[in-house]
Amino acid sequence: MIEIRSFLREETSELHRELDAIVEVFSDRAAYARFLLGTFRHRAPVEAALLNAAAALGSAWRPRALMSALEMDLADLALPPPPSDAFHLSNDIAAFLGAAYVLEGSALGARVLVKGVDALGLGPENGARYLSAQAGSLDSWRTLLVELEGLDREEWDLAAQAAKAVFRHAIRAFTSEEFAPA
Numbered sequence: 001m002i003e004i005r006s007f008l009r010e011e012t013s014e015l016h017r018e019l020d021a022i023v024e025v026f027s028d029r030a031a032y033a034r035f036l037l038g039t040f041r042h043r044a045p046v047e048a049a050l051l052n053a054a055a056a057l058g059s060a061w062r063p064r065a066l067m068s069a070l071e072m073d074l075a076d077l078a079l080p081p082p083p084s085d086a087f088h089l090s091n092d093i094a095a096f097l098g099a100a101y102v103l104e105g106s107a108l109g110a111r112v113l114v115k116g117v118d119a120l121g122l123g124p125e126n127g128a129r130y131l132s133a134q135a136g137s138l139d140s141w142r143t144l145l146v147e148l149e150g151l152d153r154e155e156w157d158l159a160a161q162a163a164k165a166v167f168r169h170a171i172r173a174f175t176s177e178e179f180a181p182a
Contacts, residue, residue: 004148008101011160015167022174026116037082042173045087055096061144069129076127087169097148098159102166104144110135
């Protein structure tokens with residue numbers, strides 16, 4: 001039997017590759033600033049949707065509230081919080097966990113990205129609170145995987161649809177004309 005993590009990875013692989021190609025390595029502070037702005041545009045509505053989801057009441061996993069760290073990072077770089085597009089999440093456990101799979105899974109990527117901020121003179125106390133907090137622990141990811149494995153096979157497609165919606169939202173957040181590299 002194929003486990004849901006493998007199923008979701010396969011279902012979202014094309015969108016994941018597209019997003020990875022968009023999010024560049026932090027070659028300088030301008031590139032990092034674009035990352036923070038795109039991340040804010042994406043994370044603010046998705047995190048809010050997860051934190052406010054009634055479906056969360058049926059789950060042992062809880063979203064990590066990282067927006068305050070991201071807002072402080074923006075302030076450290078003298079960047080105003082950008083506007084963001086709404087994100088709508090259907091109110092069922094499969095969609096909740098599918099969306100969470102992408103948002104929480106980004107902690108794995110953060111573990112790689114956080115290594116690049118030291119060279120920019122940033123760290124967990126100045127400018128890189130968000131990445132540092134996100135990359136700091138995989139406990140939340142592990143808890144989420146246990147919750148995902150509890151879904152019935154009939155719910156996997158709904159979880160995949162929600163995961164794809166989160167990836168599409170992220171791609172839009174990072175590719176809006178406002179954040180295109182100069």
